Each structure stands twice: as C-alpha cells, then as structure tokens.
Amino acid sequence: MTYVHIGLHVKCLKESRAFYERFFGVTPVKEKGNYVKFLTDSPALNLTLKEVETFEGKQINHLGVQVDSAADVLFHKTRLEKVGFFAREEMDVNCCHAIQDKFWVTDPNGIEWEYFYTKEDVE
Template sequence: MKRMHIHLAVENLDQNIAFYSTIFGCPPTVQHEDYAKWMLDDPRVNFAISNRSKQLGLDHLGIQAENEQELQSLKQQLDATQTPIEAQEGAACCYARSDKYWITDPQGIAWESFHSLTEIPTFNDQKAASDGENPFACRPSEDKQSSCCG
C-alpha cells in the first residue's frame, strides 16, 4: 500500500519536532540533527521536516511505494500526465537510498514518487546516481533553488 509523503523545510528543527510530535501523538520514527521523519499509519503518511533549505515551508510532496511494482505503477501514472519526468536510481537523500521519479505539477510543486531501498548514515552523499548537475538527488535538477539537500 502506498503512503503519502510530505516534506517541509523548517527553521527551528527542535521546536518543530516538539510541535509535530504533539500533533501526531508520537515522537519521530527517524531523527537526526538536521532531519526528522514520522512514518504514520493513521493517516498513512511519511511526514518529514529538515532545516537544510533556504526557503521555508513546503519543500515537496510525494508518494512512497512499498515495492518496485508499486513504483512502476506510479511511473505509468506519471507518464500519462505527459509532463517531463526525472528518473533517479539509487539516489541518496534524507538518510535513505531510493529509486525515484520526479515530476513538477502545474503550480510548480515538485512531486517525488519513490521506493526506499535502504537506510544510509548520512543525509546524502555525492556517490548518488545522478546527472552530475544535481549530485544530491533530493530534487529534480531543474529546481535547484530550494533543494532539500541545500
């Protein structure tokens, strides 16, 4: 079953962790000095915050697939929009290595469809599979101003 993904850029991570932990009734599932994530089941959402972006607020939205088959189904839906798609294999971002497809909606909001493969010990790494212009693979290459990886 797929999971909605929301990533917000925040200024004060500790203050926001306290706020969202209260709203969700639980502490983050993953927490680092620059990032926190709640993997909630009710509602089924992957909600993440980080303090790595210069622009505060909505960083990006997405849909997290549980497996490769779900990701390929999402890819077919993205293809149907006839909008350019950026594919990333083994991308390192947000303490995970994932296969991803990025698309931008008509309002300019980045949408990430992804399947996480494994956790990694750093927010990102320069060895991520990418096009060289976007070495951290956290956002589509055409949107470099507010990347979650700064």
Template sequence: MKRMHLHVSVPELEPAIRFYSHLFAAEPSVVKGDYAKWMLEDPRVNFAVSARGAPLGLNHLGIQAEEAGELDELGQRLDAIDADVHEEMGTHCCYAQSDKYWTTDPGGIAWESYHTLGSIPMFGAQDEGTGDCCVPEGTSTVSCQPASDNEAKGCC
C-alpha cells in the first residue's frame, strides 16, 4: 500500500511541531534539529516539515511506496506519460536512504516517488559536503505568493 507524502518548509521547527502535533492529535515519529515527520494512519500520510532555509511553504509532494515493486510501478507510470524523470537510487536524504524518482507536474510542483531502504543519522549527503538533498536541481517547486493583500484571502 502506498502513502501520500507532503513536505513543508517552515521558518522555525518547534512552533511547526506544536501546531501539527495538535492538528493531527499525534506526536512526530521522527524529530531532528531541523526536521520532523509524522507517519499518520488517519489520514494515511507521511507529513514532514523542515527548517533548512528553503523557501517557505510547500516543498514537494510525493508517494511513498512500501515495497520496491510499488516503486517500479510508479516509475512505469511516469514513463508512460513521458514525464521528465530524475532517478536517484540509494540516495541519502531526510534522514533516510531511499530509491527515488523525481518529476515536476504541469503546474511546476515537484513530485517524489520513493521507497525507503533504511534510516541514516544525518539529513543527507550535503551534511558531508557532497551535494544537495531533496528536490533535485532542475525539478522546480511553486509556492502560493499573492501579488496583493486582496489575492491573499483567496490564495491556494
């Protein structure tokens, strides 16, 4: 069974943990100095927040496969629609080692399809000075930033 994944960039972690813990009536399953994750069953979602200097708001959406075969199926679906796909096998990101496919939807939102292989003690390879983590270069994200206060009320 697959699980929806949402990752939100926040200005500060502790207020976000407090807010989402109350909203979900659950404590995070993973908490690090710059990251927290809730693996919820109701709704069935992997919801993560991080305070790592990325633009605030939606960082990316995704589908977490619980088995390698499910990830293969997701990869085949992306191939069938001729999506521009960035493949990362055995990558280190978000305190986990995973196999991933990244793409961008027609509206510019980054989508991650992945299967987690295990946990790691650091956020990602960039903690070792070897590169970025999460949304790869060339895969964009969009955020709702209204041009005026009037638009803000109906935004998103």
C-alpha cells in the first residue's frame, strides 16, 4: 500500500495522541519517547506526531480527507460525534471552486481537519 506521510510537531503528545486515535479510530503502531506513529488504511496515511518544546504560529492552513459520497461525510461526522468531537458542518458550500458537503474538527494544536465530498466543480 502507498501512504501519504504527514509529520506534525505538537505541543502535548498525550492530547494529540488521544485526538488522532479517536479521529481515525485506530491505535498508534509505534510510540517512542516524544514520538507517535499512526498508519491508517482509509485514508492511506502515515501520520507522525513529535512533541516539541517551542510551538509558535499556525504552520498548516488545514488538512482533509476527501470521500466518495455525501453519505460518507455523514457517516464520519456521526462516528466522530459519538466519540465526543464537535463537528462544524457545512453542506452545499462553494469552496475551492466546487460545491461541497463537509464538516470540520480541530485538533489540540489548532489544526483544522475536514471530511469532504465534492459534488461538482464550479467556475
């Protein structure tokens, strides 16, 4: 399998580990000192977290998971709400030159994640 790799610096490894464990619904595959690694099948992601002493500014605009249908968006929204997330919903929005259904959650470091489905492209 081919994975997209994202490495994040985090303020508190314990909080971030708990967030991503619930967000993706998997446990880490590796934990060493100030480092945690997740491998997920859907999406195919290699996510690493490294706790750092100095953490300043917003280094990432946002991250997202594109799914195949509006039903998939609602499935993941319900799944995450059941484990305690607040999901900010946006349906039929014009974003990124497309009509999309989506929702957002925010990790402990202020990084926003969206699950989204693109209904159609717009000019």
